Amino acid sequence: MPKYLQRLLLFSLLLGAIPVISLGVISYYIAKGDIETKVKEGNMQVLLQTQMRVEQVMKTLELTSIQYVNSALVTSSIAEQLTIDDFPKIRDLSKGLYNLQTVAGISDAYLISFDKDWAVSFKTFGTLTGSAEASTFQSYAKHQNSLFWVTSGANAKPSPAESTAAEPASEESPVTPQNTTRMVYKIPVVPTTSQPKGLLVVEMQNNQISNLLTQNNNLGDSYVLDRKGSNFLSNASADKYGEINAMVMERVKQEPQSSGFFNAYAGKKEFGVTYKQAYNGWMYISVVSIGDITAQSRKIAWITFIVCSVIFIFVGLAAFYGSRRMYSPIKRLFEFTKDIEVEGASSKDEFSSIEQRFRTLFSTEKQLQQQVKGHFVQLKEFFMLKLFTGQVSDAEFARRSDIFGFPSEWKHLGVLTLQIDSLHGTRYREHDRELLLFAINNIVGELIPAERRFSPLLHDQSQVTLLISESESEADVKRELYEAAESIKRKVYEFLQLPVSLGISRPFAKLGEAVRAHGEGLEALKSRINLGSEIIVHYDDIEAGKKGLEAAVYMQLKMHEDQVVGAMKLGDMNRVNEQFDKYMAAIVAKEVHANDYPVLMMQLISKIMQLVQEQGGQVKTVLGDRATMEHFMKLGTMEDIADWFRNDLFKPVNAFLNTQAESQYIDIAGQMVKLIHERFDQDISLESCAQTLNFHPVYLSRVFKKEIGINFSEYLADYRMNTAKQWLENTSWKISEIAEKLSYTNTTAFIRTFRKIVGTTPGQYREDHKRQ
Template sequence: MFFLPKYLLRLLCFTMILGALPVIVIGSVSYSIASRDIEQKVRESNLQILHQTQMRVEQVLRSLQLSSIQYVNSPLVLQAMKKPLDSSEFQEIRDLTSGFNNLQSVTNIDQAYLVNLDEDWVVSMRSFGKLDDFSIRDRIGSYLKYTNSLFWVTQNVSSSKESIPVSAGVGEAAQETVPTLISSDNVVSMVFKIPMIPTNVKPKGFLVIDIADTELSTFLSRNPNSGDMYVLDREQKYFLNDTEQDGKYDTLNQEIHEKVQTTGQSEGFFSAEVEGSQVAVSYRQSPLNGWLYVSVVSLSQITAQSQKIALVTGVATLVMLCLTGLVAIYGSRKMYSPISRLLQFTKGLDSPLAPSGRRQDEFIYIEERLSTLFSSEKTMREQMKGQHVHLQEFFMTKLLTGKISEEDFRYQGQLYDFPTSWSRLGVLTLQIDTLEGTRYEEQDRDLLLFALNNMVGELLPSDIRFAPVMIDDAQVTVLASMLDDEVQLKEWMHSQAELIRERVVTYLNLPVSIGISRSYSAIGDSPRAYQESREALQGRVSLGSRIILHYEDIQPRGQTEAALYTQLRMIEDQLASALKQGDEEKTDAYFKRYLGLLSDKKLHFSEYPVIMVQLLSRVYQLVQEQGGNVAEVLGEKASMARLLKLSTLDEMTNWFRKCLFQPVIRFWREQEESQYLNIARRMIRLIEERYDRELSLEACAEELNFHPVYLSRVFKKEAGVNFTEYLAEYRMEKAKTWLQTTNLKISEIAEKLNYTNPTAFIRTFRKITGTTPGKYREQQR
């Protein structure tokens, strides 16, 4: 007998339910919404049909009413109502009858009567006579009860077939002009009191227009979707119905009347039961005569379309269920495949557990098998405890370097016994200032950092700090405090840093500095705070070593003045000349002057690397000008990367002297002593050194112990121009520099360049640059 695996069966059932439930719910909701929409549309359609039917009927009635009013108010009728008439006044009777014929142009009427109660005569469409000669005499009494001058009366028996009275004087001639009347059992009467004044006083007469029910029934809708349609009069009796109802809707009509009386609304819709069948009823009340237009539709007729939708929805749902089942089977097997492979793997493991004969859940089986591979909970905790400190440090390193989110830190931080509540945080970064002059060597730096990290962990309680860590060449600690006041918080963090520094000096006799970040509250801001603490440490360049620096106390001073760079450049030129000459004393003097200028200007620490890199580049240039290779002459210790790692001004000073100046002086001395020294370069060096004095080719020949013609030929070949042109161009380059960076007068610059006549200087400057010194200064500024 085939059995599905227990978990696979659960997975299959779950996916079937998960897939089938939305399909069934969506199908049911769709059918419900569609059915409701169809019923709403049918209801609105029926009300619209009722409204159109009402408009058609009332349009005819209003037209007939207006025509009748004109007829009643015509001079002919007004004069006739004031006097008696007899059959001898044939022409006047004929004229009155002709007015009835005009009403036929509006709609086919069954009969019309002009009744004069005071003079006791009646003119109809086909006869004339006394009131007692006409069947309308039975209705006149009921008409006297109405107070309105115009009213409608239904449920009247037709009198169109009544015989012409003997007293009538209309005769055969009149009969020929009258159209054939409609034969109907019931009529609707439109009654006008004459005169048309609403009062309880007995009127002089009436104008009665009878319209056959069958005539008005033609205006009712014959749409099969609108069901049975009929009209109720003011007494809630139906008429104008196209089928015989036989009291079928009497109870329904009474309910309609109660709803109209209760709600006061002129239209409505509701469901009811008629003879055991559910029907939808729509009704509208006419403001013209108070009639109610009613439509009764069977609900089965309305829901016929819904049943089609239900069929389509059911088929679609069934198809979707089949597809869901196939997908569920396929998906369940796919999701079960890793469990199946894991189950097969665990079956191959050695286990002291005896196999159970019952059908076991796969996960329970796997759990029992894997439990044999792990040690007890106590052993596992002991193993993890040994790695706890390393995990803390690893986790803090990821936090400070921005490799873990704040949310992950809060989740995992509780596992490492970190502080869980604080008001403000701050980062302390400790660095060793220098190892020179101490009992330690450079190779001891990492070991010293490790010792400093352990010392911080022992000095600071665990409730005010996170795990101390080492990052690159620094020791970093995140402090947590409940203080809110910034001043108090700053003092507290400074006191903690001071405590650490004092203990380091006491126990290790090591110069260290500590940078402190701004305070913050969100643990996710720790990477930014760490960078701030490192930036604070850069202040050692200008402030010295063995200090504690706060980030907010190290603010940029602004842009360095252009004059400072000009002065530094001049000292650089002098220092370069001293290096070329191999004069260590001058080199050291110029370098002290260089550093003194930097110290006097009190530059921001961020500006020192830029200036020092500039000086380094100038030294590199000296080596390259002499044809040497920087890496070979200076070695790895004189690299720019090494310069950028120096943190204090003392370290930079010693580095320049030992790693740069001394090797460069040795290199230049060796080059000077070499028999292959380039004569052109020596001449250029003379120009660079004596451009401000009287200098000629002959003077160079005397200095270098060569013949002037020989020197001229060598210089022309190496430099590409003759000696005089090169000297003039070099002097003009110096003039350009002074014009850009100083306020020296043109005459002063000419004198500094050994021009006794400023005019000669200007002429030479224009020849070489194409413009005068004054214009050049204006262009550059």
């Protein structure tokens, strides 16, 4: 059997089998899910009905009890000392207790007074202390809540009472008689830390509460757990579902929810468990076997399997017949093209062979032309790039212009060259420049009609547009070019808020002059250094302003360069910036031509870089990638140039020189102190130290101040005065002799300095120390 026929047959079978199998599986699981959902909903409704019946009984009893406790008879009697002689009142109290039996299943009730030590029930009256359940009643009084229920079942140990607010019981858990549930009401309602005056205890039989539960074997077993997980109603399910009860309590503990449903395994059997937590913290639970639930869905599964199998057989027959019919035209096409030779052919099937043969047929010039049209825009821009680089002749352009849809007739041509002035002060960053130029190129393409221009393009950080004009006069052509440039500049600022400048070439007629015209536009843009940013300038205008650089201008600039370098050596950045401003002002004032700017400024750049090398640094390491000649040559405005000098050249060099100088500070300051100690009796000064140490005086002054904490002259004066004090104390030299030995030519100046530093005159100082 042919390969493709095999695949077609397999695909047809899969195409038919997948829906049939999916339909069967989905139908089974939907039926199973629907049955389980219905059982879940039914069980939840049963639990809700059971809860409502039980809670109705409990709340009715609570309401009746509250009315009884708040009656005038109880409130007046609870604080009285009753004896058997008070029979009428005891009878009325007992009668009121008996009336609480409006709710079925109440076996007994107790009215208790802690303060007066008596207890009344349906049939008895006596002292509380003499009662067998006195300790139980006392434990009820310690419970945290004023109204609560206490449970106890035959199959569970006595559990702490559960409150109406689902609060935990007190530490001393009250004990309740087996098979009963008690409602306890404190008299009066008091804070949990206080001792109540009395209690009302109503006792119900658990079997009466059990009768309220719904028992329907079709929906599983229903029972009630107290807050501790005990089946206090003594239902037989307590032992049967012990594992499930533990799962329910753990689930509620980890994920507190009032109700829910989950599947669980108990005794190697799967059950569906529905639970609902309600009044008193009791948990109503329904447990049903999953096997019973899914019994009906198994029947559906068998029916679905039989139906799907029959359908699948018919699908297989139809697939076999249909595949052969569908394969017949492919077979004919394969036989038709078998004579076409394909080099290196490797057929996986009939279609692969046919494809390879057709690829050979369509590898023609027409196919190449279609591929060229797919890259039409890029080819047009590439063609314009070749035009501006002088790689396209007039003959080649005439041959290609029809293909690209370029204008073919004109009187004059002109080139507009646009550059971004500066990104400083805008919301853009340097890495956005390429994207901005692309956006500008699109703006130009949409702004100027296609019949008035060739394709605009981007070339070397510039946007270039070749415009055509039908005007005869060159003056009119210049005006049209200027208006177009002004329109572009305005739109770019409107859409991008970006400062740009445009250079306009001289009008020309032949396409071969486009290279020269592009160069004229770039040359015109260099005048931004003189004229500022955001300009539109003709090449003719800058040609008229060219003049040579006078020797006097060069000498003046050289003087400013030396002052900038000198300030840089001193590390005084304020002076560096001040001298650099004068340097830039001198260039602008002398109207240096734009072409001379790089030559002049390279001299200053070289001197700054030489400073780095003199200090043992590597220029590339200190300055980084931006402070390069290549980057400097791309700057087009005076603002960008000044910013480059200050931030990319001066700052890193100053930081490097400061780092180098700091390592020499300590040694230099120590040498200066040593000179003072050796030459204090000579005419020593900061200048003489600078000459000895071969440093500039200003630099030494700054180093000394930083390391010693005071300036040079103050330290020298302090040292001389300390020496003078020793001589005044230990010698009989005259004050004039001491002044002369300390290199003071004027005794009066010595006395003035001594009194300023020591606080007294030399003579007074000698007298004071002789007395001591």
